[in-house]
Amino acid sequence: MNRTVERRCFVKLCAAAAVTAGANPALLAAAGTTARLYHRTALVDDDGVPITAQNLDVGRSYVFHYPYATTPCFLLDLGRPVRAAVQLSTETGEPYVWPGGTGRDGSVVAFAAICAHRMTHPAKDVSFINYRHGKVRYLDSGDRPRERNGVIFCCSEKSVYDPADGARVLGGPAKQPLATILLQSEPGSGALYALGTIGGEMYDAYFEKFAFRLALEHETSDIQRPAGETSVVMDIETYSRTIMQC
Numbered sequence: 698m699n700r701t702v703e704r705r706c707f708v709k710l711c712a713a714a715a716v717t718a719g720a721n722p723a724l725l726a727a728a729g730t731t732a733r734l735y736h737r738t739a740l741v742d743d744d745g746v747p748i749t750a751q752n753l754d755v756g757r758s759y760v761f762h763y764p765y766a767t768t769p770c771f772l773l774d775l776g777r778p779v780r781a782a783v784q785l786s787t788e789t790g791e792p793y794v795w796p797g798g799t800g801r802d803g804s805v806v807a808f809a810a811i812c813a814h815r816m817t818h819p820a821k822d823v824s825f826i827n828y829r830h831g832k833v834r835y836l837d838s839g840d841r842p843r844e845r846n847g848v849i850f851c852c853s854e855k856s857v858y859d860p861a862d863g864a865r866v867l868g869g870p871a872k873q874p875l876a877t878i879l880l881q882s883e884p885g886s887g888a889l890y891a892l893g894t895i896g897g898e899m900y901d902a903y904f905e906k907f908a909f910r911l912a913l914e915h916e917t918s919d920i921q922r923p924a925g926e927t928s929v930v931m932d933i934e935t936y937s938r939t940i941m942q943c
């Protein structure tokens with residue numbers, strides 16, 4: 698069985714996926730869009746205790762790995778509900794619907810922390826890409842100066858993404874939003890799970906470009922190992938020794 702078939706379950710979000718997604722109305726709202734369902738992975742702290750939306754500090758950048766053990770994601774509580782059903786498209790023009798925030802307030806979102814330009818991502822030494830809850834200045838897609846808060850900013854070549862709008866590109870050279878990580882908030886406990894992705898994944902190119910460093914950093918010969926049953930959530934200051942601000 699090849700890797701694509703083995704590790705990815707490409708499906709339409711249909712009845713079967715809706716069962717997997719439980720009662721998450723945002724995911725159900727995305728029915729009909731193409732999603733990739735991977736393993737259902739529980740987000741946990743470093744003691745293995747489930748993370749809930751209520752555990753997250755508003756405005757803090759958290760990192761976990763999914764759908765592979767070496768592919769970082771941002772987990773963010775934006776502090777306000779964010780709407781579902783935002784229409785986006787990948788660089789190749791494939792449309793998809795962003796399912797919006799999850800958690801009790803609909804304010805928790807997750808995205809692949811791999812810049813859609815040249816795949817800058819948080820590493821243990823340094824992170825050039827980060828969520829900025831406070832006000833930042835940047836150039837928009839028409840090179841006009843802007844100022845606003847609540848953006849994901851990549852300091853490499855200054856791509857800027859709006860996490861309250863499906864990580865839509867606000868400025869810089871990126872040609873597509875960050876891929877969305879589909880989250881489920883378990884009814885009752887509020888425990889968070891990662892289920893899959895929607896949008897423009899870049900994992901094949903990422904593995905090819907960073908293979909050597911990923912193997913060293915994650916101390917593994919299998920950099921494409923699935924995340925598995927649980928993925929540890931860390932704040933980015935714990936995960937990366939240096940956080941570049943720009």
Ligand code: FES
Pocket residue numbers: 812813814815816817851852853854855856869870871
């Ligand atoms: S890698 Fe992020 S802007 Fe170039």
